Each structure stands twice: as C-alpha cells, then as structure tokens.
Amino acid sequence: MSIVTRFPPSPTGFMHVGNARTALFNYLFARRHGGKFLVRIEDTDRKRHSEEAVKAIFDGLAWMGLEYDGEALSQFARMDRHAEVAKQMVAAGKAYYCYCSPEELDAMREKAKAEGSPTFYDRRWRDRDPSEAPAGVQPVVRIKAPLDGSTTINDVVQGEVTVAHEQLDDFIILRSDGTPTYMLSVVVDDYDMGVTHILRGDDHLNNTFRQKIIYDAMGWHVPIFGHLPLIHGPDGSKFSKRHGAQSVGEYRDLGYLPEALCNYLLRLGWSHGDEEIIPREKAIEWFDLEHIGRSPARFDFAKLESLNAHYIKEASAAHLIDSSRRFFRERHGLELGDLAVSRITQGVEELKNRSKTLIQFADEAAFYARTIPYAFDEKAKAQIAESRPVLEALLEALAKLNDFSAEGVQNICKAVAADLAEGKLGKVAMPLRAAVTGTTVSPSIFEACAILGPEETCARIRFALQQG
Numbered sequence: 001m002s003i004v005t006r007f008p009p010s011p012t013g014f015m016h017v018g019n020a021r022t023a024l025f026n027y028l029f030a031r032r033h034g035g036k037f038l039v040r041i042e043d044t045d046r047k048r049h050s051e052e053a054v055k056a057i058f059d060g061l062a063w064m065g066l067e068y069d070g071e072a073l074s075q076f077a078r079m080d081r082h083a084e085v086a087k088q089m090v091a092a093g094k095a096y097y098c099y100c101s102p103e104e105l106d107a108m109r110e111k112a113k114a115e116g117s118p119t120f121y122d123r124r125w126r127d128r129d130p131s132e133a134p135a136g137v138q139p140v141v142r143i144k145a146p147l148d149g150s151t152t153i154n155d156v157v158q159g160e161v162t163v164a165h166e167q168l169d170d171f172i173i174l175r176s177d178g179t180p181t182y183m184l185s186v187v188v189d190d191y192d193m194g195v196t197h198i199l200r201g202d203d204h205l206n207n208t209f210r211q212k213i214i215y216d217a218m219g220w221h222v223p224i225f226g227h228l229p230l231i232h233g234p235d236g237s238k239f240s241k242r243h244g245a246q247s248v249g250e251y252r253d254l255g256y257l258p259e260a261l262c263n264y265l266l267r268l269g270w271s272h273g274d275e276e277i278i279p280r281e282k283a284i285e286w287f288d289l290e291h292i293g294r295s296p297a298r299f300d301f302a303k304l305e306s307l308n309a310h311y312i313k314e315a316s317a318a319h320l321i322d323s324s325r326r327f328f329r330e331r332h333g334l335e336l337g338d339l340a341v342s343r344i345t346q347g348v349e350e351l352k353n354r355s356k357t358l359i360q361f362a363d364e365a366a367f368y369a370r371t372i373p374y375a376f377d378e379k380a381k382a383q384i385a386e387s388r389p390v391l392e393a394l395l396e397a398l399a400k401l402n403d404f405s406a407e408g409v410q411n412i413c414k415a416v417a418a419d420l421a422e423g424k425l426g427k428v429a430m431p432l433r434a435a436v437t438g439t440t441v442s443p444s445i446f447e448a449c450a451i452l453g454p455e456e457t458c459a460r461i462r463f464a465l466q467q468g
C-alpha cells in the first residue's frame with residue numbers, strides 16, 4: 001500500500017506548535033515510506049476567512065522545511081462535491097431529509113436534557129415518507145447513525161477505543177442552505193485524496209466515530225487513525241499564552257532555527273531510544289507510529305533552547321548569517337554587505353558558542369557590521385572616558401604592529417597594561433572593547449581586532465577618542 005498522509009489546517013492566522021507537530025509527524029511518516037504528504041486548507045468558514053491566515057500556514061510549512069506533494073487543496077472549493085456525496089447517501093437510503101423547525105428542535109433539546117440523554121434529535125424524519133414534508137421548508141440532510149451496538153476503532157496511538165452507538169446521533173451532513181458540514185467535508189476530502197493514515201490531535205478522537213459512519217455509508221475503506229495527545233505547558237495545564245510563545249512564527253521571531261524547533265517537536269511526543277539530537281534525515285529514517293507517546297507531553301523551553309544552541313553550533317556560517325539577517329536589520333538597522341559577512345564568517349566559531357538564539361548571534365556579531373560613526377552604550381562611554389591614556393597608548397602601538405593577529409594584539413595590550421595599568425590586562429582589554437564594539441560585551445576582543453584588521457581597529461579607537 002502506498003502511504004498518503006495529510007495536514008488539513010483551519011486558517012486561524014498563525015500556526016500553533018501543536019499543529020506544527022502534527023504536520024511534522026504526517027510529513028515524516030509519508031517520507032519514511034516513500035508515500036505522499038498532502039495539504040488541504042479547511043477554509044469553509046468564510047466569515048472569518050483571510051488570505052493572510054492561509055499565508056501563515058504556508059509560511060510555517062516552508063520555514064519548517066515540510067514540503068508537501070502536489071497542490072494544496074481548498075476545502076471550500078470542493079463544496080459541490082461534498083453536497084453531491086450527501087445526495088448520493090440520501091438516494092442510497094443512508095441519509096435522509098429532515099424538516100424539523102427550530103421550535104421542534106428546541107423542544108427535543110429540552111426533553112433530552114430533562115432525561116439526561118446523550119443525544120437529542122429523536123430521528124422523527126428517519127423513516128417518514130418524504131411526501132409528508134411541509135411545504136416551503138428547506139430540509140437539512142442527516143446521516144442514519146447505527147441504532148444499537150458499538151464501534152471500536154483501533155487507534156495506532158490510543159489503542160482500542162469503543163463508543164456505544166447510543167452516544168451518536170443522526171447528525172447533519174448538509175445544511176438547509178445546501179452547504180456541507182465539517183464532518184462530511186473532511187471525510188469526502190480524505191477519501192478523494194486517497195488518504196491512508198490520519199494522524200491528528202486527540203481533540204478529534206470523538207469526531208472519528210461520526211466520520212466512520214460516513215465512510216461505512218459510502219462503502220469507503222476507513223483509513224488508519226492515530227490521535228496524538230495534546231501538548232501541555234510546563235506545569236501540566238493546557239499549553240497557553242501565559243506559558244510562552246505558541247506559534248511557529250513566534251519561535252521564528254525569537255531566533256530559533258527551524259531545525260531545532262522540528263527536532264524539539266519531534267521528541268515531544270515520539271522517541272527513538274534515548275536519542276535527543278535527531279536531524280531531518282535521521283527523523284525520516286527512524287519515524288514510526290509505534291513510538292508515539294500516549295500521554296500529553298510538557299513543553300520544556302529550556303530543552304528547546306539547548307537544542308537551538310546545538311543546531312547553531314552545527315550550522316554553517318552562511319546558513320547562520322542568512323537566517324539572522326533580519327535580526328541585524330530589525331534590531332540594529334544593519335544590512336550585511338560582503339565585508340560584514342566575511343568578518344562574521346571569520347569570527348563565527350566564537351559567536352556560535354556565545355549564542356543560544358539567532359537574536360543573540362546578531363547582537364553579538366553586530367559590531368562586525370557597523371561602520372563609523374556608530375553609537376556607544378552608556379557603559380562603553382564610561383569605559384572610554386576613564387581610559388583615554390590607555391586608548392591613546394594602544395592606538396600608537398597598534399598602528400605600528402606588524403603581526404596583527406589575535407596574539408599580536410593581545411601582546412600589545414599586555415605591554416600597555418604593564419606600563420599603565422599595573423599589569424591588569426582587563427583594564428586595557430575593556431576600554432579597547434568599548435571603543436571597537438561600542439559595548440562592553442563581545443567575543444574575544446583580541447580576535448575581534450585581528451578580524452577587523454589594523455586600519456579599521458585604529459580608525460575605531462580614534463573615533464572613540466573623539467567622543468565626549
């Protein structure tokens with residue numbers, strides 16, 4: 001059997017990490033078996049529909065590197081097909097027109113409430129002759145749910161789950177305005193798309209029993225289901241805004257690499273022995289349904305951050321620089337030109353070790369991209385103000401230095417420290433850092449000067465000395 005999975009998000013304006021994890025699992029399972037991973041946008045709620053919300057989904061998928069097969073489908077565009085299936089079921093005696101008025105339905109609801117019944121619709125049109133239909137009423141179409149017995153679903157994550165049929169009512173599949181309900185659309189689309197495996201959040205488990213009635217009514221093969229436990233917050237309660245960032249876009253904006261978020265989401269709810277670092281190729285090689293966890297996983301921000309630090313260390317300079325360009329721009333107003341890229345590339349190993357996020361990377365590397373005139377922060381200003389003789393001596397010595405390596409610069413600093421700062425290297429390195437970077441926090445200043453080169457380093461010291 002060729003495997004077909006799907007990701008059918010409702011466009012809500014952002015992509016929740018729970019949805020992202022569902023997409024990832026479906027993607028990995030399809031790729032693992034050389035199958036297809038399809039995307040369908042469940043865009044039938046036209047009142048709230050926005051193209052921007054749809055874009056957020058495609059952006060999220062692209063950022064995470066979850067390429068899908070073929071064209072993404074629009075559920076809304078397929079409404080006629082859904083309605084046609086509803087009518088086929090009526091013709092086959094599997095569904096029927098119901099002409100109940102809102103008042104009748106209200107009365108049924110009240111009665112069911114009083115009796116504590118799990119369903120309310122009393123199926124009064126199920127076997128009634130259509131010739132009794134009241135004039136001028138647009139009917140809904142209801143499915144004939146089984147009246148007794150039970151259905152058991154062998155869920156690949158949850159195991160066997162059974163629901164007694166008395167829990168299931170003859171639910172509506174086509175509204176009186178002729179539009180299909182969600183329950184019908186999902187089944188018709190999944191069938192038409194040839195979906196073999198449905199992995200989705202366990203908030204859809206109850207729907208599965210209703211959807212199976214439609215599959216059975218049409219004589220369609222029922223796909224394999226796996227319902228994933230939801231993600232919880234670190235404290236075990238429902239994961240929500242108060243715990244921290246919720247969407248893929250937020251993590252991107254916080255400076256996470258997609259590799260890290262994907263690895264984290266994969267491990268959150270699936271395991272392969274004790275492996276923590278699972279890059280994409282390994283994930284595709286190893287992913288299986290047997291090792292999806294049955295209980296809700298707690299979101300662990302520290303773990304995600306440490307994975308991000310790991311992937312930052314593993315990344316090439318070019319990848320890191322490209323992924324963090326936006327932070328240089330947004331946070332420092334800097335567009336990276338060739339010179340900046342070359343300097344950052346030379347200093348990248350130390351920058352990597354100092355960065356858990358791309359924001360930290362951009363903040364730490366920004367000085368390489370600055371050009372005179374640049375601003376000094378308050379601490380840097382103070383350092384410069386109290387160390388003018390040190391900076392003047394440094395400038396003189398550095399201007400004459402032939403070996404402008406990190407070691408060469410350090411030796412000059414040591415000599416200046418011996419002369420002017422009782423041998424305390426920090427008393428020279430700190431003002432040098434303040435002058436050259438405009439801040440008091442940076443990678444090794446000796447290496448930084450070597451990378452900037454003699455002309456730029458001396459020009460920056462001179463510029464710093466002109467301040468205040």
Ligand code: GLU
Nearest residue numbers: 008009010042186200204
């Ligand atoms: N559109 C649904 C959601 O975003 C998914 C339904 C399904 O997976 O069957 O929750």
